[in-house]
Amino acid sequence: MIEKMMLKWPVFLCTLFLFIGLPWVSSHGEEYPDPAKFSGPDACGSECHKEEVAIWKETRHALTFKEMETSEKGKEIAGKMGVKRPKTADECAFCHFTRMMVDAKVQVTAGPTCESCHGAGRDWIKTHGDYGGKEVKKADETPEHKAQRLEQSLKAGLIPPKDLYLWVRNCFSCHLGHDEKLVNVGGHSPGSNIELVSWTQGKPGKAGTIRHNVFYTQGNPPAAVERRRLIFIVGLMTELEYGLRAIGKATQKDTFATKMARRVKTAWDKLQMVDKAVAVPEIKAIISGMPAIEKELKLNHSEPLNRLADLVREATKTIAKGYDGKGWEAMDSMIPYTPEQSS
Ligand code: HEC
Ligand code: HEC
Ligand code: HEC
Numbered sequence: 001m002i003e004k005m006m007l008k009w010p011v012f013l014c015t016l017f018l019f020i021g022l023p024w025v026s027s028h029g030e031e032y033p034d035p036a037k038f039s040g041p042d043a044c045g046s047e048c049h050k051e052e053v054a055i056w057k058e059t060r061h062a063l064t065f066k067e068m069e070t071s072e073k074g075k076e077i078a079g080k081m082g083v084k085r086p087k088t089a090d091e092c093a094f095c096h097f098t099r100m101m102v103d104a105k106v107q108v109t110a111g112p113t114c115e116s117c118h119g120a121g122r123d124w125i126k127t128h129g130d131y132g133g134k135e136v137k138k139a140d141e142t143p144e145h146k147a148q149r150l151e152q153s154l155k156a157g158l159i160p161p162k163d164l165y166l167w168v169r170n171c172f173s174c175h176l177g178h179d180e181k182l183v184n185v186g187g188h189s190p191g192s193n194i195e196l197v198s199w200t201q202g203k204p205g206k207a208g209t210i211r212h213n214v215f216y217t218q219g220n221p222p223a224a225v226e227r228r229r230l231i232f233i234v235g236l237m238t239e240l241e242y243g244l245r246a247i248g249k250a251t252q253k254d255t256f257a258t259k260m261a262r263r264v265k266t267a268w269d270k271l272q273m274v275d276k277a278v279a280v281p282e283i284k285a286i287i288s289g290m291p292a293i294e295k296e297l298k299l300n301h302s303e304p305l306n307r308l309a310d311l312v313r314e315a316t317k318t319i320a321k322g323y324d325g326k327g328w329e330a331m332d333s334m335i336p337y338t339p340e341q342s343s
Pocket of ligand 1: 041044045049052053054056061112113114115116117118161162167200210212213214215216217223
């Protein structure tokens, strides 16, 4: 009896939360961030990041704001999901739109923006760009001030480009393992064919990628080859983690579960190839610790799958912090990316 009650409580609470409109939670458990914490891309671009904003405006992230809702596919998916307006629907907004407070009201102001990837900025936007007073330029900032500025900004939610572990998760939270209903009922794609190196370092612009290395470096060059190797591995492992969690949420033998299982299998095979090419103990431990992954890829199996996903996550964290990609030449042929000639 007590057990039954305990099972019913979460269901009851969830229904209640939905009813009073608490944030949409993605299939991996991410919650829609608080609209009150967003400042919007204009706040980033007005003085300091004009070039980044100009690049972003050409990306799908900016364009989806105007185009998704009115596209044939958008109308079709919304119709099947019973969603009247994608812009105001929790089912779509987590990934397609930025909500922020304007005149004390929640408004949808853009597609995924700077803050979708670098963290909602209200609590750090001033701090992260203040080099020690209005008259102090970046080059003249003292090391002590810099350290303090960074520490404070991180505490307040800034996701810095350096922190691979954090920003890679962010990409996958929107790009892989969309929820089961959206895919099986709505006919939405089950996730992007995302490979982190080509998607972050490939040619920027329309129908291109997000590359905007224009702040610390000039001319928007791709990341160095060592960094690309690390991005590749962290991307692959995060794909594995998110795929495992997504299958854990699957309840039907349908498109969502099948596609996710295929993704996990492919990521797993690639990881084994990486393991053969370069010696990373954390990868070896994951591979030898999970000998029969195929047997785990089944429906209604969330607890064991989440446990595996947690192991992968811990290893990913360690790898992202502990390595710099030097000496990993042997894996270069696995990375589907060549820097473009002119740029
Ligand atoms: C889709 C996610 C995403 C969006 C949107 C995004 N960024 Fe980034 N940004 C990243 C990633 C990832 C990196 C690091 C890339 C790397 O390490 O190669 C980065 C790097 C940066 C850097 C460091 C660049 C350098 O010179 O090294 C700055 C500054 C920055 N972003 C600001 C912005 C601003 C301002 C916006 C909004 C106009 C924005 N970003 C939008 C993901 C994003
Ligand atoms: C808040 C959710 C969100 C985050 C975070 C996010 N994206 Fe996206 N991204 C989207 C959506 C939604 C689209 C598709 C928009 C459309 O086409 O209407 C998209 C499209 C893209 C595209 C264009 C793909 C194509 O098929 O044309 C690239 C490249 C991309 N994202 C890369 C990234 C990378 C790399 C990161 C992490 C650094 C990232 N995104 C983070 C939501 C997100
Ligand atoms: C978990 C994240 C997520 C959610 C939730 C989501 N989408 Fe998407 N959507 C994406 C991504 C990422 C893409 C880019 C294509 C791809 O690679 O899957 C995309 C692409 C699309 C596209 C094709 C590109 C375009 O702009 O025409 C349409 C249409 C679309 N989504 C509609 C919707 C609708 C309608 C909803 C809500 C009912 C929704 N999406 C909910 C992540 C999401």
